[in-house]
Amino acid sequence: MCVYKRDKALRHRGIKDTPSLDRCVPTCANIARTDRHAAGLRRRATVLDQRAAQVPGPLGERLRSNARHLLDLADAHRHTRITVQDGTA
Template identity: 85%
Template sequence: MPTPSPTSRPSPTTATDHPTHHEGPAAGPHPGGPSSGIGISGPAARRAITAAATAPQYTGNIVTARQARQIRANPQLALYDNPNPLLMCVYKRDKALCHRGTKDTPSLDRCVPTCANIARTDQHAVGLRRRATVVAQRAAQVPGPLGERLRSNAGRLRDLADAHHRTRTTLQDGTA
């Protein structure tokens, strides 16, 4: 999914939009879906698993435009991948910290780390570790306070990845 531009509106992805785990949970028992052991963590992890587990599976049949609109209109199936902070928003308006009001979509450029709509997949955690490595390499080349700040940021990214792995759940765990 492309990174949204600052002026574009985010588009929801439904649990059936992504056939692999690379951009969030996928519906069904195919490789990469939640039943394959891929982990998810965060305050909204259970809602993301429920969305993936209850979403209609793509069986190779052509879906009508009406059916597609119904799937996209179901707020329980709306998952927003947010590649910049490496997380997924399982959007529920009354829990959103990115804005207050009546907006029906999240403000992905204003993600708040303590939001109850956040979920992370194993792929997000891998991305956090990669980003931490890059930031740590840059920190080694920068002296003084800027280097310290970069090292701190790399540590924070590793801590987020570690927290994901400590708290992740899968359908195989029997904890979802």
């Protein structure tokens, strides 16, 4: 999900004040992930690992590498997410 702020965008192009979602970068400060997004990343990583087990050589390694990357993104969300604490409302 993009919470667009032009001054934080890594891939801002042109004079538009809207995001170019086809040019997103996973490390952009405008990206906001929910727990649901992180769970989806983990599910996708599992699928990629399962496919990698059936594919030999470089293609299998690329699938495993992509799966590790998705898990890293999900882990980063878990470590940096902002949660509502009881009694803070």
